[in-house]
Amino acid sequence: MPLGPLSRRRFLQGAAAGSSLLVLPRLARRAGAAGAPAGSGFLTADEYRAVEALTARIVSSDDGTPGARECGVADYVQGLLSAFPGADANADGGVSAADLTAVALAAGSDDAAADVDGSGRVDAADRAATVSSLFGAPRLAGPPAFSGRPIFAGGPFSDRNPFPDPATGTPSDDFPANAFLAALPLTRLQRLAWTARLLGADAVPELRDNPLARTLGDVDLRARYRAGLADGDAFSRAQFGADYADLTPAQQDTILARLRSQRRPFYLLLVNHVIEGMLCAPEYGGNRQRSGWDLIGFDGDSQPLGYTIYDATIDDYRERPDKPNSTLDPDDPCSGFSDEMQRFLRVLLVQLAQATEFDEPFCFPG
C-alpha cells in the first residue's frame, strides 16, 4: 500500500522526535509581524535609522510600491547582526552563560568558561562585559531586548501553504505548523565561521591561515556596518550639514552615489542585504508580510502543497489551474518589457554581450 505525501500527523511525530535538536527563539515568533523596535540589537537607534534610509534609496518606494524600507530590510540587517554569536546566542530572551561562552570564544580565549573579565569566576561582571562589548555602554541600563534572528531557520515547512490532499490532488485545509520559526543549532564549525562573519577573523584563531577570512565581503559584518554607516554620516555632514537619515531624498542619492564609488565594499554589502532582506523568508526579519515576494510576483515557499499534485485515484498528477506547471500562466499578457527596459537590454545584451535580438519573438504556444 503506497503512502501518500507526508501527512500532518506523521510530520508532527517527526517534528517531536527532532525537537530536542531545535531551539525555539521566543521573539522570532513575531516573524512576519511589524519589525523589531529600532535599536534593540547590535545597531543603535541612529544606526538602524541610517540603514533604513540608505536601503530605502537603493530600492525606493517612490513609485508607490514597497521598497527596502517597507519590506523591513533594516530589520533583516538588525536580525543578522544581532544573531549568534553575541548577546542572547541561545535566543532565550536574555544574556546567559551560553552567550558569555560565545563572547569568550570570540575574544580568542581557548577556555570557553565565559570568564570574560578574568576574575576567576563567571558572574554578573562577565555579563556586563558581554553586553558592553556587544551593545556598547548605553545599553547596560536595561535588559537588552533581543532582535536577533536565526542564522539558519528550521524546516521542512512554514505555515503558509496547506498539505495536498492525495486522494484528490487538490489543496486540503490542513496547514502545517511553522517550522521556519525554529532556529537550527550551529555545529562547532558553523559557530566558528559565523563568529568570523559577525565579529571578524581576529575573533577566530582557527582561521588564521585562511586569507578568505579577511578578504571575503561578508566577514566582519558588525565592524563593516559600524564604519560604513559612520562614513555615510560623515559624508552627509560634510556636504549637506546633517546626518544621512535627515537629508532630502535627492541629497541622499548624492551621498549614496559617493558611497558607491568611494566605499564600494560597504555599498555592495548594502545592495546584497537589500536583496536578501526583500526576498528572504519573513522569519529572517525582512520581506515583511511577504511584501518583497509579492512585489516581484514570486510565490515564496510552496511546500507542502507544491504546484503539481499527485492524485492516487487516477495514479497521475493534477496541475493547479491558477499556477500551472507545464503551461503558460493563464493571465500572462506576453507583452514583454517596458520600453526603457528594452533599451537597457539592447545595450547590456546586444552591444556588450554580443547577444542577438530576434525579429519576431512569440509566445509559445502560438
Place this chain on the structure above:
Amino acid sequence: MPLPSAVAGVLGETSLERFDAVIIGSGAGGSAAAYVLTSAGLSVLVLEAGDNNFPGLDDPRPGMPVPRYANDELKGAIRLFDRQDPLVEPRTYRPSDSATAEPDADVNNLNRTVGGTTVHADMKYPRFNVVDFRLATALAEAGRSVPGASFLDWPLDYDELEPWYGEAETITGVAGEAGADPYASYRSQPYPMPPSPEMYVGRLLSEGARRAGYAPFNYPAAINSRPYPGAPALQRPPCVNCGFCSGFGCPTNAKGSAAVTTLRAALLSGRCQLRFNCHVRRLVGGNGGRVSAVEYFDPDGVVRTASGDHVILAASAMESARLVQLSDLPLAAGPAFHLGRHMLFHHQTIGVGIFRQRVHGERGQSVTNGMSDFRGVNEGGTALHPDGRPLGGIIEFGTSSEPLGNGKSQIPALDIAANIRSPIGLKQLMVESPFHAHIAVMIMQAEDAPRPGNRVDLDPTVRDVFALPALRLTYQIGDFERQAAMFYKPKLIEIARRAGAQFGFVDPTSGVPRTRHVLGGLRMGIAPQDSVCDAFGRLHGFDNLYCMDGGVMPTGSGYNPTLTLIALALRAAANIADPGHAERRLGSGPLS
C-alpha cells in the same frame, strides 16, 4: 574504540565497535557501498564531515525522517547551511602551474552533509554511452588526436556496468522514458517510474529544439513521479513539484538522495553506524598494502581513530585525492604520479533566451527536459557520430528558480545602467525580472578532456580550520573544449529563436570551475603505470583501500555523472562482499 563525545553525532547501530569496512563520506558512492555491504551481512562505519539534517534517519517508522530542509533560499545558497564553507575549508585555484593560486570562495565546492551532494542535486540521472567506456580507442580509430590530453579507456565496458545501472535506477527511483533519447545506449529494463510533470520552460525549449530538428526528451531524474514502493520505512512520497529543487534539500524526501535511500536502508540493517560532523584528516599505515586506521576530528575537534578490514574513500573526487595526499601512504610510482591528476568537471556552455512571457521556473523540478543531439555520438551511443561532430554533452533545459541569487547576479548590471545613465535600477530589474522570470537556459554538459596538468594538490600556504593544507586546484580547458563550445554555440542560440525568444546569447563562463560535476583524480585502469585504481576502485598495490566516488572515472562523458558513480560503487562494493562474483545482481527489488 572511543565514540565521539557528542552523542548527537552518531546514528544507527551505536553499539558496534569493530567494522568490516570504514567508509569516508556518506554521499552517492559511500552510501551505495554501505547499502551493498550491509545487505551482504558486513558491518560498516560511515564517517561524514557534515551535519545530519535528517533527524530520524535511523528511525524505522514510516514517514521518517523529517528533513530540516525547506523552501528557504537564504539558508542554503546564501548562508551555506550545509555547503562547504570557504571560511572552514578554503580552496585555491590557478589555471596553470605558472600562475599563482588564489583563494576563492567557490572552487567547485560541494556539500558537507549527510547524503552528500545528492541532497541538493536535482537528481538528473542519465546513463553514459557504450562508447564512453572506450573513448580513447574510439578517438584513435577516428584519427582525432587531442594534443596534451590523456584519454584512457575504462577497465570495464558498458555491458559489465549495465545491470548495475538498472540497480542504481531502481534503488533511487529514477523517473524516465525508455527509448525517448535516441542517443541513449541500450537498457535491459524499463525505468522504475514514468517521467515527472514537465515544466513550461522545458516544453518551451523542447518545442524550439524540435523546430530546429533535434530530438528532445523527458530528462531522467531520481525524483519520485509516483509513490516509491518497498519496505514501509523506505517508502517515499511523489514529488509535489515545489520548485525548490536544484540546490535545495527536499522537504518531503521525494528526491531519491543517498540519505533517504541507500544510507537509510543501511542504517536500518543494524549493521551500520554513521558518525557525522566527523572530518577525516588522514589514513594511517599502508605497509604491506593495508591501511590500518583512519584518523578524524570528532564533532568537538578531538582527534579519534577508527579502523576496519576495508577502507573506502568516498569523500568526492577532489577531497578523496586530497585525503590520500594528506596521508603518508607508500604508493607505487604510477599511482603516485596519477594521484590527483586528470581532473574532470565538464565544460559548460550555457545558451540563454530572454522571453517576453514569464516562464515561472519556480514551479517544477528545475530541469525536466533536455536533448543529447550535441553529445557527438551515434544513435544508441555505440560509437562517435559518423559526421565527426565535436564531443559536446547533454543539454539541460532550465531557467532561474532562485530569485535571491539571481537578484545578486544582476548587481554588475547596475553599474552598467549607471554608466549609460539608464533609469533602470535594482527595483525595476527585480520587478520586470528579465534575468529571472523571463529567462530560459540551455546548459551543455560537455566532455572535458583529461589532462595530467589538471590536478589537485596541497596548497603550500593556505590552511583550513583543522590546520590542514588547503586543496589547490590547477585546471584549464584547451582547444578540444573550446572547439565544441564554438561549434554548438550558434545552434543553442537558434533553439532560443525557434522557441520564440526576444534575445539569445551564450553566457560567458568564468575561469574558476563551478560546474559541480567533479570527477577524476584517482582514475581507474588496467595498468598501474596509467592509473591509481583498478576496475573495482581498489588502489593499485593495496589490499584494503578503495575509492568509490567520482574520482575513479578516467573520462567524464557528457552526461550528468552521478548515476554512473552509483553503479560503479554498487559493483565495487559487491566485489568486496563476494569477491569474484560481482556480476551477480542484488536482484531483490527496491530496498526490500
